[in-house]
Amino acid sequence: MKPAREHATNNSQTYFITSDTWERRALFRVEPWARLFFKNLLAHRGKAYLLHEFVLMPDHFHLLLSPRVALERAIQLIKGGFSFRVKKELGFNGEVWHRGFSDHRIRDAEDYDLHLHYIHLNPVKKHLCSAPAEYPYSSAYPGWKLDPLPQGLKPLGNGPAYGTTKVVPFQNR
Numbered sequence: 001m002k003p004a005r006e007h008a009t010n011n012s013q014t015y016f017i018t019s020d021t022w023e024r025r026a027l028f029r030v031e032p033w034a035r036l037f038f039k040n041l042l043a044h045r046g047k048a049y050l051l052h053e054f055v056l057m058p059d060h061f062h063l064l065l066s067p068r069v070a071l072e073r074a075i076q077l078i079k080g081g082f083s084f085r086v087k088k089e090l091g092f093n094g095e096v097w098h099r100g101f102s103d104h105r106i107r108d109a110e111d112y113d114l115h116l117h118y119i120h121l122n123p124v125k126k127h128l129c130s131a132p133a134e135y136p137y138s139s140a141y142p143g144w145k146l147d148p149l150p151q152g153l154k155p156l157g158n159g160p161a162y163g164t165t166k167v168v169p170f171q172n173r
Helices: 031-043 071-090 109-125
Strands: 015-020 049-056 060-067 102-105
Touching: 015 071, 031 049, 031 071, 049 109, 060 071, 060 109
Parallel strands: none
Antiparallel strands: 015 060, 015 102, 049 060
16 A cells, blocks of 8 residues: 655655656657746746756656645646646647656655766666766756755765765666
């Protein structure tokens, strides 16, 4: 039995979020779709959530975010807002998203670092680029402005420097 989801409203929690497109279609290989996704994602940033890291793959996305509203509401703004806009602005009338999303509450700085590396390496593992900084739909790409690392997830003074935690690879999506 799955435990009840924590109500993530203004509780300073950070989550790793994943969601897939309907039937894993590669909708985001098309530039206008990717651009619209980011326009929508950034429109709700600050008010509904803080955005720490992200990657938009052709058929799914990963985010590290800290909701300022209920987690479900934040994801509704991202996915539902995008679906509404793609229908209105690009004239698409089909299903966009697989129902629901996966979430993992980040426990500490090491957990955050592990998920950060997973996000950055996802396009490399899928052979979309040879280095994370080459993939324009990732927070690893130069020029993206992100919200600061949550205070509670920063390494302690004697701990490893941010970004240096040994990475244990996830199973590739």
